[in-house]
Amino acid sequence: MEQIFSRFKEIADQPYGYLRKWKEQNGKKIIGCLPMYVPEEIIHAAGMLPVVLQKSNEQISLGPANVQSYFCGIVRSLGDMIQENKLKFLDGVVSPDICLAIRGLSNMARMRMREIYYFDLLLPLAVKNKASRPFLRDELDRFKASLEEFSGNKIERDSLLRSIQVFNENRALLRELCDLRRKKPGLIGAADLSSTVVAGMVMPKEEHSRLLAELLSGLRKKEAPFNGAVKIVLSGSLCEFPSRDILDLIEDAGCIVVDDDLYAGGRYIASDLGVDGDPLEAIASRHLDMAIPCPTRFDQGSDLGDYLVNLVNTSRAQGVIFLIVKFCQPHDMYYPYLVEKLQDAGIPNMMIETEHEMPSVGQVKTRVQAYIEMIRRNAK
Numbered sequence: 157m158e159q160i161f162s163r164f165k166e167i168a169d170q171p172y173g174y175l176r177k178w179k180e181q182n183g184k185k186i187i188g189c190l191p192m193y194v195p196e197e198i199i200h201a202a203g204m205l206p207v208v209l210q211k212s213n214e215q216i217s218l219g220p221a222n223v224q225s226y227f228c229g230i231v232r233s234l235g236d237m238i239q240e241n242k243l244k245f246l247d248g249v250v251s252p253d254i255c256l257a258i259r260g261l262s263n264m265a266r267m268r269m270r271e272i273y274y275f276d277l278l279l280p281l282a283v284k285n286k287a288s289r290p291f292l293r294d295e296l297d298r299f300k301a302s303l304e305e306f307s308g309n310k311i312e313r314d315s316l317l318r319s320i321q322v323f324n325e326n327r328a329l330l331r332e333l334c335d336l337r338r339k340k341p342g343l344i345g346a347a348d349l350s351s352t353v354v355a356g357m358v359m360p361k362e363e364h365s366r367l368l369a370e371l372l373s374g375l376r377k378k379e380a381p382f383n384g385a386v387k388i389v390l391s392g393s394l395c396e397f398p399s400r401d402i403l404d405l406i407e408d409a410g411c412i413v414v415d416d417d418l419y420a421g422g423r424y425i426a427s428d429l430g431v432d433g434d435p436l437e438a439i440a441s442r443h444l445d446m447a448i449p450c451p452t453r454f455d456q457g458s459d460l461g462d463y464l465v466n467l468v469n470t471s472r473a474q475g476v477i478f479l480i481v482k483f484c485q486p487h488d489m490y491y492p493y494l495v496e497k498l499q500d501a502g503i504p505n506m507m508i509e510t511e512h513e514m515p516s517v518g519q520v521k522t523r524v525q526a527y528i529e530m531i532r533r534n535a536k
């Protein structure tokens with residue numbers, strides 16, 4: 157089990173090194189997907205490897221020349237990598253219309269990466285609007301046709317359904333991992349769970365599922381060393397994955413993560429697609445009926461605050477730690493409302509603002525320790 161976790165960690169830490177090597181060995185096309193919500197299944201069905209692009213851990217140098225310095229870390233870091241030509245092994249990039257910052261990055265990337273395939277995927281902002289479904293359906297048809305033209309492979313219904321099954325299987329295995337963490341607190345650390353999900357965003361899903369199945373067969377038999385630590389839910393970190401340092405720091409401060417709504421966690425694997433109807437219609441429904449409400453969308457039918465309260469109750473957590481990416485406008489605007497919802501439900505919460513160039517984590521540790529202490533005192 158340790159070996160599999162360290163393989164996932166290695167890939168999650170160095171995704172681009174892994175992908176360059178993978179391409180040399182397999183010769184297949186790689187399509188980078190900017191986060192979040194690109195329907196990777198369609199790319200897979202066209203015979204290419206979809207991967208979710210992530211920031212690097214390197215210092216940002218050239219990026220600010222083309223991307224605003226008040227954009228979030230992932231956007232600035234990807235801008236830097238594009239400017240420095242570090243993503244040239246990619247055969248294409250798909251940019252979903254998530255927020256203003258991604259749009260800014262996308263404009264720059266389209267200009268700088270002219271020699272590769274580039275697709276701007278427009279996603280409806282107001283997901284319950286009457287016009288949203290036909291709009292998204294047209295967009296998915298346009299995306300499919302564009303991938304067919306680029307790859308030279310026709311995407312038949314059967315091949316798309318087969319790809320959906322591969323992704324559904326992978327999501328089901330990851331959800332089982334999350335279930336085990338909830339049922340046996342302490343069995344899987346937050347950093348290991350995050351690396352496992354992130355590795356799956358990079359590796360071929362078939363290979364990731366094979367390793368995951370092996371990992372799960374060991375974990376199911378293992379007991380958890382739960383030591384009475386405070387159980388918490390992590391929320392936030394939209395497109396930018398929280399660093400291992402922050403996740404370890406949180407758990408070292410006396411708490412244990414039992415659930416989350418992070419993109420590098422529960423959000424990425426929240427919903428499966430049906431395999432008996434029109435696959436593009438199923439993909440549209442997944443976006444319009446999001447299993448986990450998203451601050452980047454306007455959804456009159458669901459509420460992230462209610463979702464969080466429910467997540468805390470079902471996982472029997474004692475509090476929430478928000479991880480908010482610095483300069484993430486959609487999340488910043490939502491945050492006060494979420495705090496109010498949790499306060500009304502009597503759920504203690506705290507916020508850690510994360511940044512690409514994270515300053516000393518010492519202060520953060522002291523704040524988390526004080527928060528945990530407060531929960532312990534209140535529980536007496």
Ligand code: SF4
Nearest residue numbers: 228255257395484485
């Ligand atoms: S982290 Fe926030 S600001 Fe940055 S790209 Fe994602 S949604 Fe946009």
